[in-house]
Amino acid sequence: MPSIEDWQQVDICDLSCFSTGSFDHLVAYGGPFSYVLENRDVALRESLRVIKPNVILTQLT
Structure with a gap:
């Protein structure tokens, strides 16, 4: 199970x-x-850029 290494x-x-x-x-x-x-597309693009291919991006509210 992954753990948080940094915040x-x-x-x-x-x-x-x-x-x-x-x-x-x-x-x-x-x-x-x-x-x-209005910048959510920029935020999503940046988020997807920094994760490795085939990785799941999780948003917790």
Whole structure:
């Protein structure tokens, strides 16, 4: 079972501090896509960029 190795507070629309395919899992706590409204496509694109291929992105609200 995966465990949380690190926690960082970042702007979900700008994940440029992370390389493409950096993560095995990405959990978005608190429904961040709901808060970025007109930028949710940017946030989703960035989130999908930083996870490895065929990985599930989970949003917990």
